[in-house]
Amino acid sequence: MKGQEWYQASEVAEEYDEKRFSRGGRLIDRREKEAVLDALEPVAGKRVLEIACGTGRFTVMLAERDANVTGLDISGPMLQEGRQKAHQSGVADHLEFMRGDAARLPFPDDHFDTVFAMRFFHLADTPAKFLSEMARVSKDQVFFDTFNRFSTRSLYNWLLPMGSRLYSAGEVERLVEGAGLHLADDDHDFVVPYGFYRKVPDWVADPVRNADITIGRSFAGNALASVSYWDARV
Template sequence: MPDIFDVQMAETYDDWYKTPKGMLVDRIEKEVIYEFLKPQPGMKILDIGCGTGNLSLELAKLGAEVTGVDISEAMLVKAREKAKKENLDIEFYCADVHNLPFDDETFDAVVSLSALEFVPDLSEALKEAYRVLKPGGRLVIGIIGGNSTWCRYYEEKAKKDSTSVFKYAHFLTLDEFLAAMPGEGVQGKAVLFVPPDFNFENEEDALALEEEAQRQGRTDGGFLCAVSYKPLQKRKEQE
């Protein structure tokens, strides 16, 4: 898998999270990630596609034992700088999600936030993530949702800019995403119904729109999150 997140993008990647849009989108996405992940102190968590460490640092601050992997060494340089600055002990590896450098059944949880929609083979990436998960562990994956205003927005960006990373993205509907998840007890949820052209400085209206769409049970959100579990009896069945 090629490194599509280059040095220039790594330099400016975190700037988006400082904007009203970036802050609110991050908040909406993280809410459902944490709802499914339920991080606890001492929990061994692998963050796949960790980028500049946005989620990894938050999880480490909650007391989790975090390992981050990303295909982009430029992104990881930033992640390591941020972790060192905040005195957080996080291990970061440059690795391809299709070939993770970890033994089977290493982590209590594996999480990925807006990364796996960019991989060439989602099914293989999910199998590899599941491989390193301990029996009883949970796999929590968040991706950009297909059939959404955000998906169409990114598709337009890719059409207009041949260098856009979104030309590599594959957007799934919620049903397609849930069908792809390995493991048992698969659940999923769509969020981020606030469209990309909304005035995000008007946070109250944005959250009201979001709340109403979620209440209606809509599935065409700009962000999809799914969780599945590796059964405890897996090891016995193999013996």
């Protein structure tokens, strides 16, 4: 996976949420959580696995909605941040954090109702292998996001410390089919790239986001989107 050493540093984990989801970045956080909930709900009583759970933004959110959640990540410091978040939210009793490799998931076949990954596939060096493992341990749903090849993301991708793998829609469709899955739904968003929102204050981000949503709902919206959410079934 790209940037493993950078990602596993303690100082990166401690500052991760603040750097990415404060200021205008809060709009990204809100939209990503909305995308996860739209795809996964209702989650109460479901057994859910999050791949690359990081600091637990989504694992804690789902545990608060009574899902039985396991979060897996390669970074010990990121997992520690997630555990602290779970304790602060009072959901540590039905949320488990594990350090592990997404290419070799330590679970039997069909172990979870839903398996999902956010902010993961842009770092994946072997996406077909990762998606096949996600499909193997899920008995129903696999959900993930990608950054799009023909989008504004490509304009600054080379500047990022971990880089990004960018995908065309056709490439994602082939990966899904190769993993033995079928697409149930897809959604596309963010004409203006993430990097912009993280750099600007709320009073700038809010009107830009409103314009972004308007463009996204237009005829050309899907083609211009920099992020896609893919909902697949076993």
